[in-house]
Amino acid sequence: MKKTAQVVALTSVLALSLAACGDRPKENAGAGGSSPSDEAASSSAAPSPTASNPDFKACMVSDSGGFDDKSFNQTSHDGLVNAVKKLGLKTGEVESQSDSEYADNIAALLREDCNAIVTVGFLLGDATEAAAKKNPDVDFAIVDYGYAKPPKNLRGLSFNTAEPSFMAGYLAAGMTKSGVVGTFGGAKIPTVTIFMDGFWEGVQYWNKQKDDSVQVVGWDEKSQSGSFTDDFEDKIAGQDTADNLMSQGADIIFPVAGPAGLGALESAQATNGEVNAIWVDTDGCLSAAEYCDAIISSVMKGMDVAVEKAISDSVGDKFTSDPYVGTLDNGGVQLAPFHEFDGDVPQELKDELDTIKQDLVDGKIKITSPSAP
């Protein structure tokens, strides 16, 4: 025991002397919100938000994919992060492990006094509605879900991705050399097949306009059947599925499978320009920049924008239950720039796409997808 005490004493003396000459943090530097020994160290120091609402707590529950899914949970989470950066909020986050936990997870955040709760994914639809009815003082928003009659404090955020996918289909039909284009999904759920429906319809529209016969492999809107990886994570499965479509002659692939779709980009890139792809959810040339030379364009789904808007509305007391539907008209969904393909896409096709966009906005072209919101 004595020895231990001596060692402790010696160590502390050493530590103190080291402290005297060690590199000191600038404790009383006025500029730093980042000083870790700040007295009010309870909330982690955010990089100087433009506004500060330290009493407002914005919270989020993921579905069983988790916030690191490089897909819709992550994009939605980006919306929360952006809102926090701009508005200086407190946050609370819970990742779900299975479908049976959603109600518990929302309840846990309610116990932490969240002022606004965003849930991600249609699977949380019922749990979110039940929680909203029970807690009228808390604002709720849910990504990828809509309600017919929501309570006052619940906003559904859905996205008509069929519209930009329609443009993507038309673009693909205009760009294909083999006359065959392909698509596949991560799972047969409406939020995925809506992309594929739009793509399919876009190709049919091209065929009608140009009296052409471009073929779609991997999906048929009429029979609602096609190719799926049944997994949003498995890149190899995405690659296999893409290879399969390519062997059927497809030279443009439209993968709607989150990270698994990266496998399709890999396959496309390996052909050195023979096969190319159209990406989904985010602008592929930014989120998967290493594949940019194989990405003609991307169908963007602005979940981050919608989430950020819902939170900032709640902070500013402007929250309403009017459902948000991302459309080409309000910019909630759009077709990304062509980036490296800008020179390859003929001007005529670009003009036609602009016309189609306007026609979709004006309702002159009607989306027939059964999954459209």
Add this chain to the structure above:
Amino acid sequence: MRERPLRLPASWLPSVKVTMASMVLALLVGALLILVSDRQVIESFRYFFSYPWDAFRHSGEAIGESYKALVSGSVGSWSAITATLERAAPLICAGLAVTLAFRAGLFNIGAQGQLIVGAVCAGYVGFHYELPPVVHVLAALLAALVGGALWGGIIGVLKARTGAHEVITTIMLNYVAAALLTYLLTKESFQQPGSNNPRSEKVDAAATFPSILGVHSGIVLAVLAAVGVWWLLERSTVGFELRAVGANADASRTAGMSVANVYTLAMVVAGLLAGLAGAQQVLGHQDSLTASFGGSIGFDAITVALLGRATPLGTVLAGLLFGALSTGGLAMQAGAASTPLALTQVLQALIVLFVAAPALVKAVFRFRESDGGGAVMAKGWNS
């Protein structure tokens, strides 16, 4: 009772001691992980020699907040306790399904599949038919039991008739059950009207477990099931045969027992218990079927059963522990500590790891070698 005195202190205490020590050890390792994953702590260690107190204060805060949330989130309030019980109930039932089969010498990896089939049956009866209140919940429950028992029974018959190894057949039937559920959820008769999302209709309110003091009554069924399994194993003739076959199938056959019948029966009852776990999920905890409603209950159940050393009481306790870790982990995530989910899962895994490796724990804490708590060893391939 007289000829079988309860051997409580002699064989129980050491095993309890080792389990407790395992938890302490896991919490210590977990504390280290909390420290290295906390940004503030890391930063304060960077200037440790200038302000050592900061490092200690932040470390203490991080560990304190996390573990406070773990405890208060799992048993700190009545609502926390009810949440823990609701999480524990299906784990206990599915754990019993593994325990029972284990005692008959069968390694039941198929609790997940049996649970899914049970829940599908319960769910279908729950939302498709309209029956009077009490009758409806009983009918749905019965459907779950029958569904699970049939799914488990397939394994038993295959094993008894053809000798097909239950590990392989259970794993394969898990896939079949999961695919069946996914398929059914694409059918209109299962989906909610006016929606093509893969989510079933809501179970009729009359078919859900009534709630007692904020807990759905499924937990009572879980306890009854545990008592039932204990009685079956320890007090009935069938249970004796079951244990005998589990100990030595050849000797039991020579002694005139029907090993085939025992295998079949064991798997039927195991399936029934897993079906009950499915009913807990769909009639108690959640009111509709989705593709991953079962989470990983059927697989966690294997851990629960092994952690409970393949006894009914042990399974109940292990199930409660897992339920508490699960709700406590949720509070750790949601609360001020915002501990990442992965860390709480690692913590659970550590506890299991240490409990499963008693020799290691004994070495660390310098327990005497004679102290109990030998691990339950899974039997080999060809047992």
